[in-house]
Amino acid sequence: EPEVTQTPSHQVTQMGQEVILRCVPISNHLYFYWYRQILGQKVEFLVSFYNNEISEKSEIFDDQFSVERPDGSNFTLKIRSTKLEDSAMYFCASKGSYSGNTIYFGEGSWLTVV
Amino acid sequence: GESVGLHLPTLSVQEGDNSIINCAYSNSASDYFIWYKQESGKGPQFIIDIRSNMDKRQGQRVTVLLNKTVKHLSLQIAATQPGDSAVYFCAENNNAGNMLTFGGGTRLMVKP
Numbered sequence: 052e053p054e055v056t057q058t059p060s061h062q063v064t065q066m067g068q069e070v071i072l073r074c075v076p077i078s079n080h081l082y083f084y085w086y087r088q089i090l091g092q093k094v095e096f097l098v099s100f101y102n103n104e105i106s107e108k109s110e111i112f113d114d115q116f117s118v119e120r121p122d123g124s125n126f127t128l129k130i131r132s133t134k135l136e137d138s139a140m141y142f143c144a145s146k147g148s149y150s151g152n153t154i155y156f157g158e159g160s161w162l163t164v165v
Numbered sequence: 166g167e168s169v170g171l172h173l174p175t176l177s178v179q180e181g182d183n184s185i186i187n188c189a190y191s192n193s194a195s196d197y198f199i200w201y202k203q204e205s206g207k208g209p210q211f212i213i214d215i216r217s218n219m220d221k222r223q224g225q226r227v228t229v230l231l232n233k234t235v236k237h238l239s240l241q242i243a244a245t246q247p248g249d250s251a252v253y254f255c256a257e258n259n260n261a262g263n264m265l266t267f268g269g270g271t272r273l274m275v276k277p
Contacts, residue, residue, distance in 0.1 A: 055208075096266065156210070
């Protein structure tokens, strides 16, 4: 069964460093997302990406964050100058079309900022 | 260590019993709803979805009910099994946007 894959599964970084979280969405999907989940809390939307550009973003997704689809298969989330409060599980997700298809999530990348 | 964050409501059921997990949504414009299951340390896993033009949809051992009048969504799991133990989230979406808004989650614990 096709799945969204994410790397790394866990990353520890020092405050102020930059991290890149990587995702390979399901092949032939067109919509890509990043969500995050702080420990013990609900899943929160960060950004959606379609046709090589951001289509929606939340208030959380400020200038510290950026996304990129550098090639035909990868979708990355870059977090610059990480803060302690960026520690969370980051989920990548993808969907096949605008409507009628559900959003499938990866297993997540657990980011710990120390 | 102790986790800090929202205290999840917990539903504890006996193996073999039916479970009902409820969710209230706030956006009247939402027209698509999904239930996700999340096991510890894993990503949300799709269970079942329903569009706003329906009030009931059945899957394998699961049924989703939608009451648009009171903006309420429920997930029924028949013959609950230990493997059903997880946190269950409802999520909503509307055609004006392309993102999901998740509810707070309910922890289901199945006692053998």
